[in-house]
Amino acid sequence: MVTILRKASLPNPADVATRFAPTAAKALTISLREPRPTGFPLLFTKHWQLIEPAVAYLHEHSIQRAHTPDTLRTYAEILYDWFETLEQNDIAWNSADAVDLVAYRNRMMTQPSSHTGRPYCTTTINHRVRGVLRFYAWAVRTHWLSESSLVDKAGDFGVARRHRSTRTRYAPDGARNLFVLRQHEPLPRPLISEQARELLATLSPPYDLMARWQLYTGLRVSELLRLSVTDIGEQPPPAAAHHTIEILRKGRKPGYVIAPASLIDETNGYRSGLRRAWLRRARRNGRTIDSSPLFINARGAPAGKNAYQRTVSSAGQACGFKATTHLLRATFACMLLARLEHLANEGANVNPLVVVKMLLGHEHVETTDRYLRAIAVDACVLKGVLDTLLSGAQEP
Secondary structure (H helix, E strand, O other): OOEEEEOOOOOOHHHOOHHHHHHHHHHHHOOOOOOOOOOOEEEEOOOOOEOHHHHHHHHHHHHHOOOOHHHHHHHHHHHHHHHHHHHHOOOOHHHOOHHHHHHHHHHHHHOOOOOOOOOOOHHHHHHHHHHHHHHHHHHHHOOOOOOOOOOOOOOOOOOOOOOOOHHHHOOOHHHOOOOOOOOOOOOOOOOOHHHHHHHHHHOOOOHHHHHHHHHHHOOOHHHHHOOEHHHHOOOOOOOOOEEEEEEEOHHHOEEEEEEEHHHHHHHHHHHHHHHHHHHHHHHHOOOOOOOOEOOEOOOOOEOOHHHHHHHHHHHHHHHOOOOOHHHHHHHHHHHHHHHHHHHHHOOOOOOHHHHHHHHHOOOOHHHHHHHHOOOOOOHHHHHHHHHHHHHHHHOO
16 A cells, blocks of 8 residues: 655754764754755555655655645645555556556546545546646656656547637647546636625634635635735735735745725734734643734634635535635636726726736636636626516516
8 A cells, every 4th residue: 555654854862862862963964955845745655665756756846846735735645546556456657558547547437535435526537637647747758767658648549638728729738638538617606796795794703804805806725825914014004995915826926916905904903803812812822823824713823724615615505505715716806807898898998808817816818718708697687687588478
C-alpha cells in the first residue's frame, strides 16, 4: 500500500536523547539550496521505498514553481491514487500504458470513492486522468523516462472530445484525447438578490462578513483567507465611495479588488468588536495566536477554508437552495457583467469582459466569458414575462 508521510521540522537538540543531540545540532546548521517546507508530502511504496519521480514532481511544483499548498495537496492526492492503483495491480510505473490508464478511469466510473463512499463525478475523473497525463509528460521532459505511451497521444485517440468551448484553443493536447470523458461545460447559476440577502442573514460571524466580501469583491476563497489587517489598513479610510485593496492573486500574482465603503466600515466594526474580543479571550486562555489574518474564528485561530465552505453550504441548505463559496464569486461576476453590459448598451465606453476579467483575476478572457453566458434574468422581469404569457394563454 502506498503511504504518504509529511515532512516534519528538524528537532531541537534539547528535545532529543543526549547521544543524538550533536547530530540534531549539526542538522540545524546544514543549509539546503531548495529546502522542502514542513508538511511536504513524501510518497513511499509498500516496501517503504521512496517513490522518487513522484517526489521530484511535487518538489518542482512546490519549490521551483511556487505553487500553493492546496495545489500541492491536490497533485499529491492524484499521484497517491495512481501509484496505489499501480501497486495493487503489480504494474511498474514506468511501464504503464494506455490500457492501464483506461482501466484506472473506468474503475472510477464504476466504483465509489474509498474516501467519501460516493460515486466519482465526471469532473473529478477527468481531473485525475489529466493529472496522470501531466505527470508522464513531465517525466519524459525531465528524462525520468525516455518515452511513454501516455505522452503525445492526442492525435492518435480523437474519439472523445471535450465540450466545444472557447477555452479549448489553449487547453493542452493531452487533455483532449481518448482518456478524458465527454464533459459539458458547466455554467454558474448565480444567486438572486433575495437568496443572497437570506444567506447572509443566516450565516454566523465571521462567515457572514467573509461571504459579503466575496459577494461584493469576487474574491476567491484562498485570496479571502490571505487578507490581513494590514491589507485593510489600521486607520479609518478616507471618505470615498470605494477603496482599492491590494491582494495576492492565485499563483501568487499581485492584483487588487475594489471594495465599497460600506464593506470597509462593516469590516472595521468587526475588527474593533468581535475580532478583538476573540483575540483577548484566546490570550487569556493561553493559546498561541497569529493576529495578522483579518478573519479569525471564535477561538482566535485563522478562519479555515473547510469550515467556511461547510458553513456556507449548511446555510444554503437551511435557506432551501444550493450555496457554495464559489457561487458567491460567480454571483458577483454575473451581476457586475449584467450592469456593465447595460451601461455599454447605453453608450458607455467600457468593455464589460475586460473589466470583470481584471477584477476576478482571470488569466484568460475566455474564462470570464462563461459568466457572460450565465447572467441571471432578474426575478421581477421573469415574473412579469411569465405573468404575461399565462394571462395570454387564458384569453378565449
